[in-house]
């Protein structure tokens with residue numbers, strides 16, 4: 001039998017391996033993948049032939065390599081070039097992708113003819129390394145479909161692309177059949193370590209697709225108005241679980257997320273307030289910075305109304321968008337949650353720490369307490385405490401967990417505390 005040639009991994013597979021290797025390296029910044037696709041590829045190929053087109057894409061790759069020597073670059077299809085790189089954040093990755101696209105475009109000699117090469121680019125969001133290339137491809141497809149130069153992968157448009165809108169009828173029946181659940185993530189006092197409250201997050205395990213990220217189905221539900229039923233379910237469930245926690249001897253405030261779409265809806269706010277005294281002070285609502293910017297007048301009025309009715313509000317994800325400090329003064333929230341991105345930056349420079357410190361001081365002077373989000377380590381907790389944050393929430397304070405586990409943890413910690421009191425008493 002003739003010896004079989006070993007199968008060569010394709011350009012794509014090799015490149016995926018490169019991305020995973022890059023992720024395993026010393027640079028801890030997130031990785032992004034950008035793909036650049038030749039515009040009018042079919043026409044170009046018809047005129048010049050495949051070889052000539054492939055040769056152009058190889059030249060583009062070489063040129064990008066000179067311009068960005070730290071990037072991993074490869075041609076992954078006849079007409080597509082991919083680049084993987086570390087960037088501090090999404091904004092920087094977007095900027096570099098734009099620059100690379102513009103820098104690469106221009107006149108090239110293809111098969112002896114001067115050809116104006118135009119590119120479209122797709123960029124992944126930061127995420128698990130093995131998904132980045134696929135996400136960037138999907139984003140490039142989106143750019144081609146929408147006839148735009150650039151497209152950033154986003155989970156909700158992807159979910160749509162794969163027909164996830166068909167998930168919405170299933171979400172409706174999951175709501176009716178109680179197939180959703182809540183998990184609760186502790187917020188701990190940075191001085192004492194005591195649990196001061198929890199954030200309740202929704203979970204959906206689809207019978208065939210498995211767990212679906214809330215980022216995906218919550219966003220879809222926002223588009224289809226299913227967000228109303230979903231949020232009502234989450235609130236009712238949070239109140240019920242809080243009562244169960246109370247029956248087990250623990251009293252904690254539960255925070256639930258309120259989508260931007262609902263923040264501006266006076267009828268919904270009335271429904272929340274009409275839920276009755278069960279939630280006075282017991283439930284807290286988290287409203288994202290972006291929601292407040294999108295509906296400023298309504299958000300300000302509705303938050304004030306909630307506060308008057310005894311329902312406290314937090315500004316969520318602060319620092320992830322464009323909300324200004326001046327905004328804090330206008331909104332009657334009593335808690336500010338600093339986005340994980342802000343907390344991660346504390347370890348970067350003294351300047352970042354000073355900026356955060358001044359946000360924390362301003363929030364305090366406005367009577368808000370400050371929560372550091374996405375605290376994953378003791379170092380990060382120490383930096384947050386040194387910046388004046390009052391509470392921390394993140395994998396370091398506890399993973400989001402079902403109620404039974406929360407009860408176990410709280411009971412264990414209460415027993416330890418009383419044992420200490422006896423020992424020192």
Ligand code: C2E
Pocket residue numbers: 185200201202213214215218231234256257258259286316317340373374375376393394395396400
């Ligand atoms: P969020 O409100 O910012 O919730 C915090 C998210 O960060 C949660 O993701 C949580 O699991 C994750 N997280 C917590 N600690 C850490 C950490 O130390 N490191 C990292 N990398 N992540 C951490 P999750 O549960 O996937 O929720 C994602 C988003 O989906 C939430 O972001 C929120 O915007 C939305 N969401 C979740 N549940 C609900 C809900 O019931 N209603 C609404 N409207 N939105 C929800």
Ligand code: CA
Pocket residue numbers: 199257286316
């Ligand atoms: Ca939140």
Ligand code: CA
Pocket residue numbers: 316317337339373
């Ligand atoms: Ca948040």
